[in-house]
Amino acid sequence: MAIDPELFLDGLAEGDLGKVAALELWLELEAKGWMNYGFGAHREKFEQALNRLRAT
Secondary structure, eight states: OOOSHHHHHHHSSHHHHHHHHHHHHHHHHHHTTOOOSSSOOOHHHHHHHHHHHOOO
16 A cells, blocks of 8 residues: 555556545545554645645
């Protein structure tokens, strides 16, 4: 599982819309506990990446 939003999005060829959708899905799954890796929280990094994409 990816803990870095840039690595998570690497290779995604759906443009910014697809990247936004991917990050939103990651955040949704994280909120449900599916992205808890047991070695630190990574939500803030994914939220920041999503905000950057939405700003463009």
